[in-house]
Amino acid sequence: MSIFEYNGSAVVAMVGKNCFAIASDRRLGVQLQTVATDFQRVFKIHDKLYIGLSGLATDAQTLYQRLVFRHKLYQLREERDMKPETFASLVSALLYEKRFGPYFCQPVIAGLGEDNEPFICTMDCIGAKELAKDFVVSGTASESLYGACESMFKPNMEPEELVETISQALLSSVDRDCLSGWGGYVLLLTPTEVQERVLKARMD
Amino acid sequence: MMKPDMSALETHFGAPAGEDCGLLFDVDDSSMPAMEFPNCPNFDRFQAKTKDMVKNKRGTTTLAFIFDRGVIVAADSRASMGGYISSQTVRKIIEINPYMLGTMAGGAADCQFWHRNLGTKCRLHELANKRRISVTGASKLLANILYSYRGMGLSIGTMIAGWDEKGPGLYYVDSEGARLKGNRFSVGSGSLYAYGILDEGYRFKMSIEEAGELARRAIYHATFRDGASGGCVSVYHVGPDGWTKLSGDDVGELHFQYYPVQKTPVEQEMVDASPSTA
Numbered sequence: 001m002s003i004f005e006y007n008g009s010a011v012v013a014m015v016g017k018n019c020f021a022i023a024s025d026r027r028l029g030v031q032l033q034t035v036a037t038d039f040q041r042v043f044k045i046h047d048k049l050y051i052g053l054s055g056l057a058t059d060a061q062t063l064y065q066r067l068v069f070r071h072k073l074y075q076l077r078e079e080r081d082m083k084p085e086t087f088a089s090l091v092s093a094l095l096y097e098k099r100f101g102p103y104f105c106q107p108v109i110a111g112l113g114e115d116n117e118p119f120i121c122t123m124d125c126i127g128a129k130e131l132a133k134d135f136v137v138s139g140t141a142s143e144s145l146y147g148a149c150e151s152m153f154k155p156n157m158e159p160e161e162l163v164e165t166i167s168q169a170l171l172s173s174v175d176r177d178c179l180s181g182w183g184g185y186v187l188l189l190t191p192t193e194v195q196e197r198v199l200k201a202r203m204d
Numbered sequence: 205m206m207k208p209d210m211s212a213l214e215t216h217f218g219a220p221a222g223e224d225c226g227l228l229f230d231v232d233d234s235s236m237p238a239m240e241f242p243n244c245p246n247f248d249r250f251q252a253k254t255k256d257m258v259k260n261k262r263g264t265t266t267l268a269f270i271f272d273r274g275v276i277v278a279a280d281s282r283a284s285m286g287g288y289i290s291s292q293t294v295r296k297i298i299e300i301n302p303y304m305l306g307t308m309a310g311g312a313a314d315c316q317f318w319h320r321n322l323g324t325k326c327r328l329h330e331l332a333n334k335r336r337i338s339v340t341g342a343s344k345l346l347a348n349i350l351y352s353y354r355g356m357g358l359s360i361g362t363m364i365a366g367w368d369e370k371g372p373g374l375y376y377v378d379s380e381g382a383r384l385k386g387n388r389f390s391v392g393s394g395s396l397y398a399y400g401i402l403d404e405g406y407r408f409k410m411s412i413e414e415a416g417e418l419a420r421r422a423i424y425h426a427t428f429r430d431g432a433s434g435g436c437v438s439v440y441h442v443g444p445d446g447w448t449k450l451s452g453d454d455v456g457e458l459h460f461q462y463y464p465v466q467k468t469p470v471e472q473e474m475v476d477a478s479p480s481t482a
Contacts, residue, residue: 001286001287005287008287008431029431031431032263032393032430032431032432033429033430033431034428034429034430034431140287175289175292176288176289177287177288177289178263178282178284178287178288178289178431178432178434179287179431200460200465201456202434202455202456202459203427203428203455203456203459204280204282204427204428204433204434204435204455204456204459
């Protein structure tokens with residue numbers, strides 16, 4: 001098993017009508033053994049920007065701390081929050097700095113930009129950005145997630161429908177993966193509210 | 205007449221005759237056809253990669269134990285290939301004959317084939333000897349077959365459980381050639397988690413329901429902790445009249461039976477408040 005499969009993870013983000021949803025599984029494992037079922041993988045950068053980090057758990061936590069630090073400095077200098085596109089470039093640059101000794105993470109960035117336009121992107125562990133208009137996935141269950149999202153996604157979904165879709169895509173994908181699952185966490189962001197949900201899932 | 209090209213049959217090994225090298229024939233005799241040995245630096249590890257590939261193809265949890273009413277046999281139903289779950293509905297408890305069960309761990313094809321082969325041999329024994337074969341005898345038959353294939357890459361970790369004239373019998377047999385008699389076994393990647401529950405709750409005097417519940421709980425616990433075990437728990441009981449299937453439960457639902465979701469106080473208030481505001 002590779003270093004990316006050491007802890008096991010699944011993260012997915014989807015775009016809806018003036019909203020987005022980002023979801024992750026809740027398992028923390030050491031290869032096949034499950035150690036925790038309430039591990040947080042989706043982190044808040046500011047009110048309208050979230051990042052999900054799959055891959056090695058220790059790198060996910062350290063990378064998140066570094067990004068929060070950089071964003072706080074930005075806020076002090078610019079006296080405003082970062083735009084999602086700018087943040088994505090920041091993450092990409094930070095990851096490429098470690099080109100020959102990388103963080104073993106694949107981030108998924110989701111935010112609402114100017115005019116509340118939803119923005120999602122993912123990148124590999126050395127910062128290659130992949131922008132998408134519909135959904136992005138990462139983690140050990142990524143292949144299953146691609147299949148599930150591709151078949152379940154429709155453009156311009158309302159928030160309730162989006163949450164339902166992303167939950168079903170996540171749960172059905174992690175049910176085919178030994179290393180992720182054990183619960184789900186979904187975060188929905190619209191211009192006016194944030195909704196968090198913990199999903200009841202198979203615990204095997 | 206053209207002479208056929210015999211250069212491929214020439215020997216490339218051994219010392220000239222006369223030196224003491226322990227060979228049974230004269231090695232420099234070029235009329236003796238011989239082959240080049242494959243260049244194998246470590247003969248014992250020949251094909252080890254292929255064998256290891258087969259071995260790790262399935263994680264599993266199976267267990268069996270003897271108590272005063274017979275033998276309980278239980279298993280999960282997940283087949284995994286590395287990280288991918290290839291099936292959640294594999295039957296890992298194999299019915300050798302109406303009074304003997306075998307469990308499957310390791311290579312599916314190996315287990316299925318050799319258990320069926322064992323069933324055939326047991327039936328032939330019955331016909332030849334006019335009496336049923338004992339669990340001791342059946343496990344010995346299987347162990348001897350597996351020993352003769354030792355090192356060839358079979359991957360089988362099985363428990364043979366049954367009831368014969370001496371009462372309940374349980375043997376662990378594997379493809380390395382081991383055959384162990386015992387009262388409690390658990391096999392597979394999730395076996396350590398199952399042992400934790402099994403060893404704690406085990407008593408010799410139990411009712412059949414209690415024993416079945418212990419087995420179910422042990423397998424459930426292994427599916428929770430081990431990534432390579434999951435699906436459904438099947439529990440069988442072998443008694444004096446043969447085996448019966450006690451239960452088959454989906455582990456996803458079992459979890460919420462053992463650990464029901466606790467409503468937070470806020471949610472409970474919302475549930476209580478809603479009828480009055482209608």
